[in-house]
Amino acid sequence: MTDGLTARAAIALVAEEFAEFERSDGPKGSARPEESEASVWSETPQRTGAPAGTAAAQPADGPIGWDGYGASRARAAARSGEQESVVWGVARIGERRAVVVSFEFRFMGGSLGERTGDRLEAAYAHARAERLPLVSLIATGGSRMQEGMIALTQLQRVARAAALTRAAGLPQIAVLRDPTTGGGWATLGAGADVILALPGAQIGFAGSRVRPQGADPSAYTATGQLAAGQIDAIVRREELRETLASWLVLLTGGAGSAPPPADAPAPPLALGSQDPAPTGWGAVQLARSARRPRAQAYLDTHFGSRLDIQGDRCGGTDPGMLCGFGLREGRTVAYAAQAGTATRPAGYRTAARLIRLADRLGIPVLTLVDTPGAANDAEAEREGAGAAIAEAFAAIAEARVPVTTLVIGEGGSGGALALAAPGNTWTTPDGYFSVIAPELAAAILKRGPGEAAATADQLRLRPQDLVELGLVRGIVSSGGGAAKQP
Numbered sequence: 001m002t003d004g005l006t007a008r009a010a011i012a013l014v015a016e017e018f019a020e021f022e023r024s025d026g027p028k029g030s031a032r033p034e035e036s037e038a039s040v041w042s043e044t045p046q047r048t049g050a051p052a053g054t055a056a057a058q059p060a061d062g063p064i065g066w067d068g069y070g071a072s073r074a075r076a077a078a079r080s081g082e083q084e085s086v087v088w089g090v091a092r093i094g095e096r097r098a099v100v101v102s103f104e105f106r107f108m109g110g111s112l113g114e115r116t117g118d119r120l121e122a123a124y125a126h127a128r129a130e131r132l133p134l135v136s137l138i139a140t141g142g143s144r145m146q147e148g149m150i151a152l153t154q155l156q157r158v159a160r161a162a163a164l165t166r167a168a169g170l171p172q173i174a175v176l177r178d179p180t181t182g183g184g185w186a187t188l189g190a191g192a193d194v195i196l197a198l199p200g201a202q203i204g205f206a207g208s209r210v211r212p213q214g215a216d217p218s219a220y221t222a223t224g225q226l227a228a229g230q231i232d233a234i235v236r237r238e239e240l241r242e243t244l245a246s247w248l249v250l251l252t253g254g255a256g257s258a259p260p261p262a263d264a265p266a267p268p269l270a271l272g273s274q275d276p277a278p279t280g281w282g283a284v285q286l287a288r289s290a291r292r293p294r295a296q297a298y299l300d301t302h303f304g305s306r307l308d309i310q311g312d313r314c315g316g317t318d319p320g321m322l323c324g325f326g327l328r329e330g331r332t333v334a335y336a337a338q339a340g341t342a343t344r345p346a347g348y349r350t351a352a353r354l355i356r357l358a359d360r361l362g363i364p365v366l367t368l369v370d371t372p373g374a375a376n377d378a379e380a381e382r383e384g385a386g387a388a389i390a391e392a393f394a395a396i397a398e399a400r401v402p403v404t405t406l407v408i409g410e411g412g413s414g415g416a417l418a419l420a421a422p423g424n425t426w427t428t429p430d431g432y433f434s435v436i437a438p439e440l441a442a443a444i445l446k447r448g449p450g451e452a453a454a455t456a457d458q459l460r461l462r463p464q465d466l467v468e469l470g471l472v473r474g475i476v477s478s479g480g481g482a483a484k485q486p
Helices: 007-014 069-080 114-130 145-152 154-167 182-189 222-227 237-251 280-288 295-302 345-361 378-382 385-398 413-417 438-444 449-459 463-468
Strands: 017-021 027-031 086-093 096-103 134-140 172-181 194-197 305-309 321-328 331-338 365-371 403-412 425-427 432-434
Touching: 007 086, 007 096, 007 134, 007 172, 007 237, 017 114, 069 145, 086 114, 086 237, 096 114, 096 237, 114 134, 114 145, 114 154, 134 182, 145 154, 154 172, 154 182, 172 182, 172 237, 194 222, 194 237, 237 305, 237 321, 237 331, 280 403, 280 432, 280 438, 280 449, 295 321, 295 331, 295 365, 295 403, 305 345, 321 345, 331 345, 345 365, 345 385, 365 413, 378 385, 385 413, 403 413, 413 432, 425 463, 432 463, 438 449
Parallel strands: 096 134, 134 172, 172 194, 331 365, 365 403, 403 425, 403 432
Antiparallel strands: 017 027, 017 086, 086 096, 305 321, 321 331
16 A cells, blocks of 8 residues: 555545444544544444345355455454444535545455445435535455455445436545555446546556556556546645545535526637627638637636546547536536647547536536537547547537537537537637538539638628527627627
8 A cells, every 4th residue: 555544544634524424324423534433333234135124244254254254354453443444424625515435455455345335335325315425535456355246246336326326416526545446446436426546546447466467557557547538637645635625616516505596607708809800711710810819718717716627538538628617706617618629539528528417416517619620530530539529419418407608719510519509609709610611611612722711701600690690699709798790
């Protein structure tokens, strides 16, 4: 265990207060995390599959009679001061209360057994009953071999508990400590809404002793998983409490005591040109100008604070798609913003993940459109460009929360439209939207390169054209006005 954190030290790292709960879901009392004592937990937990309200005592050597298992548990308890591999309770982290589950790696490698499943299931149930977010501080080697398939089926219990909590509209945040492997990674870790990792953490489904010979070790690190789009951020230990506190505020609706009504967010103010170009080709040139503000500037200006999510959870990232949650006048708004490059499949999948998470949590969404189009190279096709674009279209079409779109630059074909909200799209004077780029349209029509400008006029892609055609609601100005123009 390289991070040196016990279960209780990990809780103390992030929480100002912690009230531990026993197996019966009753509070042991509130204490500062470092002062909390080991829980007294029932030695006759409910057996997987037993009828509700019944209990079945395990034999001394566990559910499959593994010789010496009882003695191993006793040694683990003496070494760690815990009776199981997880501790759970309710903590205050910054402004918010949350159910916190923390793993004790010194207790049999933080492995998941039947009694671990009991505790995790109770923690999830309490989160749902009290309408609290759930934070997992994970350090585990996986399922407990000494309980055989009984241990492995705890993953199904955890997955169901997490699914019920997800369906209840409650956020789940995972902090990956060292190591986070096996079923703990594949359920509590990878299944969380936001996944943070401590620097140097070993992360992967395969633990260090069961990986293929010659496997690239960097793939099993926090850095490697971040690059592969599997986690959202690596957070230094001294910044973890503040980061978690910020995420809890963002994912629970904002800075107030209750989330405001879920009406559509207003589009950001225009940061560039004051007037749209008079010609179609002029609009294209304005949108392609290197001096025009990009998504980063809009997000920084529009939100008082914000945090990004990263990756598509399918092995990919796209630096040209900025996704996350921000605070605007005390209210949380989710954002998916194209940054001016050709959007890759991982970008669309990340945006769809963001929109669906926001929808489940009741958080309105802002999208910023700025792309010459979807990436269309051979690698993008192999990465599933069509399916990824379809996923983004579907996420917006299915969203129950209001979605607002602002075109801040190029609106290139379906690659841009995939992020646009039907009936609630606006544009800045710097924007244009077109069925296809003028040069490509001219080529398809067998026109010469010199006819691209005239083709741009025919496409009616200027901001004022889009308003007249009823495709956007208005042109947003730097002063906050939005005028429909003929």
